[in-house]
Amino acid sequence: xxxxxxxxxxxxxxxxxxxxxxxxxxxxxxxxxxxxxxxxxxxxxxxxxxxxxxxxxxxxxxxxxxxxxxxxxxxxxxxxxxxxxxxxxxxxxxxxxxxxxxxxxxxxxxxxxxxxxxxxxxxxxxxxxxxx
Amino acid sequence: xxxxxxxxxxxxxxxxxxxxxxxxxxxxxxxxxxxxxxxxxxxxxxxxxxxxxxxxxxxxxxxxxxxxxxxxxxxxxxxxxxxxxxxxxxxxxxxxxxxxxxxxxxxxxxxxxxxxxxxxxxxxxxxxxxxxxxxxxxxxxxxxxxxxxxxxxxxxxxxxxxxxxxxxxxxxxxxxxxxxxxxxxxxxxxxxxxxxxxxxxxxxxxxxxxxxxxxxxxxxxxxxxxxxxxxxxxxxxxxxxxxxxxxxxxxxxxxxxxxxxxxxxxxxxxxxxxxxxxxxxxxxxxxxxxxxxxxxxxxxxxxxxxxxxxxxxxxxxxxxxxxxxxxxxxxxxxxxxxxxxxxxxx
Amino acid sequence: xxxxxxxxxxxxxxxxxxxxxxxxxxxxxxxxxxxxxxxxxxxxxxxxxxxxxxxxxxxxxxxxxxxxxxxxxxxxxxxxxxxxxxxxxxxxxxxxxxxxxxxxxxxxxxxxxxxxxxxxxxxxxxxxxxxxxxxxxxxxxxxxxxxxxxxxxxxxxxxxxxxxxxxxxxxxxxxxxxxxxxxxxxxxxxxxxxxxxxxxxxxxxxxxxxxxxxxxxxxxxxxxxxxxxxxxxxxxxxxxxxxxxxxxxxxxxxxxxxxxxxxxxxxxxxxxxxxxxxxxxxxxxxxxxxxxxxxxxxxxxxxxxxxxxxxxxxxxxxxxxxxxxxxxxxxxxxxxxxxxxxxxxxxxxxxxxxxxxxxxxxxxxxxxxxxxxxxxxxxxxxxxxxxxxxxxxxxxxxxxxxxxxxx
Ligand code: SF4
Ligand code: SF4
Numbered sequence: 001x002x003x004x005x006x007x008x009x010x011x012x013x014x015x016x017x018x019x020x021x022x023x024x025x026x027x028x029x030x031x032x033x034x035x036x037x038x039x040x041x042x043x044x045x046x047x048x049x050x051x052x053x054x055x056x057x058x059x060x061x062x063x064x065x066x067x068x069x070x071x072x073x074x075x076x077x078x079x080x081x082x083x084x085x086x087x088x089x090x091x092x093x094x095x096x097x098x099x100x101x102x103x104x105x106x107x108x109x110x111x112x113x114x115x116x117x118x119x120x121x122x123x124x125x126x127x128x129x130x131x132x
Numbered sequence: 133x134x135x136x137x138x139x140x141x142x143x144x145x146x147x148x149x150x151x152x153x154x155x156x157x158x159x160x161x162x163x164x165x166x167x168x169x170x171x172x173x174x175x176x177x178x179x180x181x182x183x184x185x186x187x188x189x190x191x192x193x194x195x196x197x198x199x200x201x202x203x204x205x206x207x208x209x210x211x212x213x214x215x216x217x218x219x220x221x222x223x224x225x226x227x228x229x230x231x232x233x234x235x236x237x238x239x240x241x242x243x244x245x246x247x248x249x250x251x252x253x254x255x256x257x258x259x260x261x262x263x264x265x266x267x268x269x270x271x272x273x274x275x276x277x278x279x280x281x282x283x284x285x286x287x288x289x290x291x292x293x294x295x296x297x298x299x300x301x302x303x304x305x306x307x308x309x310x311x312x313x314x315x316x317x318x319x320x321x322x323x324x325x326x327x328x329x330x331x332x333x334x335x336x337x338x339x340x341x342x343x344x345x346x347x348x349x350x351x352x353x354x355x356x357x358x359x360x361x362x363x364x365x366x367x368x369x370x371x372x373x374x375x376x377x378x379x380x381x382x383x384x385x386x387x388x389x390x391x392x393x394x395x396x397x398x399x400x401x402x403x404x405x406x407x408x409x410x411x412x413x414x415x416x417x418x419x420x421x422x423x424x425x426x427x428x429x430x431x432x433x434x435x436x437x438x439x440x441x442x443x444x445x446x447x448x449x450x451x452x453x454x455x456x457x458x459x460x461x462x463x464x465x466x467x468x469x470x471x472x473x474x475x476x477x478x
Numbered sequence: 479x480x481x482x483x484x485x486x487x488x489x490x491x492x493x494x495x496x497x498x499x500x501x502x503x504x505x506x507x508x509x510x511x512x513x514x515x516x517x518x519x520x521x522x523x524x525x526x527x528x529x530x531x532x533x534x535x536x537x538x539x540x541x542x543x544x545x546x547x548x549x550x551x552x553x554x555x556x557x558x559x560x561x562x563x564x565x566x567x568x569x570x571x572x573x574x575x576x577x578x579x580x581x582x583x584x585x586x587x588x589x590x591x592x593x594x595x596x597x598x599x600x601x602x603x604x605x606x607x608x609x610x611x612x613x614x615x616x617x618x619x620x621x622x623x624x625x626x627x628x629x630x631x632x633x634x635x636x637x638x639x640x641x642x643x644x645x646x647x648x649x650x651x652x653x654x655x656x657x658x659x660x661x662x663x664x665x666x667x668x669x670x671x672x673x674x675x676x677x678x679x680x681x682x683x684x685x686x687x688x689x690x691x692x693x694x695x696x697x698x699x700x701x702x703x704x705x706x707x708x709x710x711x712x713x714x715x716x717x718x719x720x721x722x723x724x725x726x727x728x729x730x731x732x733x734x735x736x737x738x739x740x741x742x743x744x745x746x747x748x749x750x751x752x753x754x755x756x757x758x759x760x761x762x763x764x765x766x767x768x769x770x771x772x773x774x775x776x777x778x779x780x781x782x783x784x785x786x787x788x789x790x791x792x793x794x795x796x797x798x799x800x801x802x803x804x805x806x807x808x809x810x811x812x813x814x815x816x817x818x819x820x821x822x823x824x825x826x827x828x829x830x831x832x833x834x835x836x837x838x839x840x841x842x843x844x845x846x847x848x849x850x851x852x853x854x855x856x857x858x859x860x861x862x863x864x865x866x867x868x869x870x871x872x873x874x875x876x877x878x879x880x881x882x883x884x885x
Binding site: 002006007049051069075096104112 | 538540607610617621624638639665666777
Binding site: 170171173264268269345348349351430434439 | 493506508509596598599600601602603604606610673675676839
């Protein structure tokens with residue numbers, strides 16, 4: 001009985017669902033993206049991420065000294081060494097966002113951003129290969 | 133019947149069937165939205181069931197290798213047809229039944245069994261252990277809710293009979309002489325009990341939680357419907373939608389048959405009055421279904437089949453009989469002067 | 479309802495009642511389960527082998543990924559095993575943070591389970607309700623660790639992130655939310671008529687069977703076996719904050735060992751976890767959070783480590799056990815994980831026998847099985863015919879393998 005009352009009161013409250021990115025699935029996702037990019041529609045905002053959120057990895061190519069320490073600790077084998085210029089390349093699709101490489105890097109050139117919307121149809125797309 | 137009558141009946145039947153399918157799907161949409169809201173979710177759009185049906189009809193129709201093919205494929209059609217036939221015997225608001233004068237509520241009781249039987253046949257024919265378990269459960273469930281249902285129907289007809297109404301079993305008589313009329317306080321309570329019983333029988337008729345053991349998704353993965361897909365599943369879906377309207381219309385016809393046109397002062401028979409009455413009928417229909425389908429299926433867990441049998445045979449049958457007894461007492465007391473007559477009529 | 483003839487109903491490897499792949503072969507008579515055979519091993523991923531290609535720091539993250547729900551307990555057990563070998567000790571503050579994380583995980587895992595259990599008996603509203611309640615705690619863990627699911631907090635010799643002073647009010651606030659809602663949740667689960675009908679007297683595991691079949695965690699405790707690693711072999715912060723194993727008689731005064739009792743135990747454990755976290759926050763000492771903050775130096779130290787170690791922890795589902803061997807190389811030489819569900823597979827058989835088909839989902843779910851943790855044994859398929867390896871054979875093979883690895 002408690003449940004019925006609880007449910008009937010919930011019926012008149014705002015739903016708990018977070019409506020990111022849209023309230024209902026759009027007819028075409030690409031269509032939605034296009035209208036948003038054209039500034040004709042707005043996406044519902046996601047739940048804000050906390051301060052120390054671990055999102056997509058960022059890399060500062062300038063300061064990297066090519067010490068390979070990050071490669072040694074990366075559990076997902078997501079980092080590749082580029083011998084010709086002694087830099088690294090990170091495959092974000094493979095990265096598990098643990099942040100271990102951030103901790104080990106002597107030059108602090110790796111960091112975790114707040115970006116989390118990384119879905120892509122191709123794991124080798126430019127967006128998912130972090131080189132600079 | 134002459135040719136004209138038959139033509140009218142055919143056209144009427146088609147229209148009524150379309151009416152049933154359309155509003156059945158609309159109700160399914162509303163049901164899903166409201167149920168989602170009760171669970172603090174947003175839920176789909178109201179038109180989602182239409183899309184679902186469209187999608188099902190465009191999908192491949194797989195018939196399992198070890199199924200009895202003709203039975204497997206004819207069961208959904210039988211289910212939809214029998215559900216639609218029932219609508220022809222029911223008054224839809226101001227519209228008299230298409231087959232007025234041809235069947236009564238006893239026929240209705242028999243017809244109600246056919247969609248379930250169609251599902252049982254389909255389940256046994258699909259050659260899957262899940263469907264077989266589901267079919268067995270459906271049969272057991274049919275037997276269990278029949279009794280309280282019959283008790284409700286008999287009580288109502290008995291009352292009409294006492295008042296000397298001709299054809300007490302005819303649905304038109306029942307609808308034009310609501311059970312609440314000519315009741316004292318006991319009669320009102322008795323009728324209310326019958327209403328509750330019928331409301332609780334409805335989810336079982338429609339295989340909805342808590343009485344959805346034959347389809348139990350987490351136990352026997354859809355049971356009866358486990359092997360159905362594509363168009364066949366779509367037809368079963370439509371049959372379910374139509375049957376939902378049938379159950380709603382039955383509840384409305386027995387317990388809430390009043391129209392609104394007279395109250396708001398529209399001339400009887402005018403287009404406006406009919407439109408208002410149809411709208412009011414739909415409102416009543418959806419309200420009744422909201423209580424008996426949406427609220428119940430959202431607020432309870434699924435019962436096991438033996439618990440379903442117990443629920444219907446013990447508490448609900450007793451309740452229905454108790455309701456009948458109250459109505460009988462009530463009618464006996466009505467003759468006594470000091471006994472207050474709450475609702476007069478007739 | 480009895481059809482007379484027995485027939486078989488397979489449940490799994492993929493089935494709506496199962497969250498993860500496992501196979502039950504049921505023999506049923508009408509609605510009654512006559513016999514059941516559990517066939518695990520449908521989800522073997524070779525995690526341990528992957529671990530043996532990596533250094534200990536990398537394996538921590540791999541251990542976390544064994545399971546999305548008990549990520550803390552696997553990481554915790556693994557780092558304890560490595561600490562055991564290398565002699566690196568975690569700092570006192572880290573111990574407390576570890577305990578807080580472990581208890582937060584228990585809370586969320588039990589709430590998640592409660593929702594699933596409700597879903598198994600067709601009560602989706604309660605599923606949505608419980609998971610809505612659980613969401614607050616997910617947010618809390620996201621704030622503390624930086625992610626909702628895989629926290630990546632554990633490190634050999636401590637934890638990677640501190641709990642900051644300004645985070646404590648938020649933690650207390652969330653705990654208060656749970657304390658306020660606890661009564662209601664208890665009422666919704668324990669007093670609902672239909673839930674009682676579906677869970678009382680269903681899936682009974684007697685105390686004898688629980689002991690004989692070595693059940694662990696809430697499954698064992700609900701049968702009246704007061705078994706809990708945190709109580710029996712306390713470690714870390716649990717040394718300062720004693721934990722008492724919860725059995726259902728704490729609430730009802732009786733032990734039935736049925737599904738209902740398992741709900742009671744888990745709900746009470748949620749409350750217990752809240753209390754432990756509060757206690758931890760109160761007593762948490764100041765100090766460093768890592769014994770060796772420089773990972774490079776830590777790795778060099780670990781490279782010298784030699785020997786075998788054991789790490790245990792009371793996961794939400796029961797005792798989890800990690801065995802690790804290191805041979806002074808940069809890789810982990812051997813790694814064996816025994817997840818709680820492994821110990822809880824056999825108790826399924828007495829629980830399921832004699833039940834109805836309708837009881838299967840809720841009984842199977844009542845041990846809170848986690849196949850992704852468990853499935854690490856393989857059924858051999860030589861040529862075409864799969865066959866089971868007998869106990870002796872398995873033992874022989876293990877001995878041979880150990881010899882090979884020692885050589
Ligand atoms: S650890 Fe830092 S500096 Fe060294 S290779 Fe990686 S990114 Fe470059
Ligand atoms: S965040 Fe973790 S997984 Fe990603 S690149 Fe760094 S170490 Fe590898």
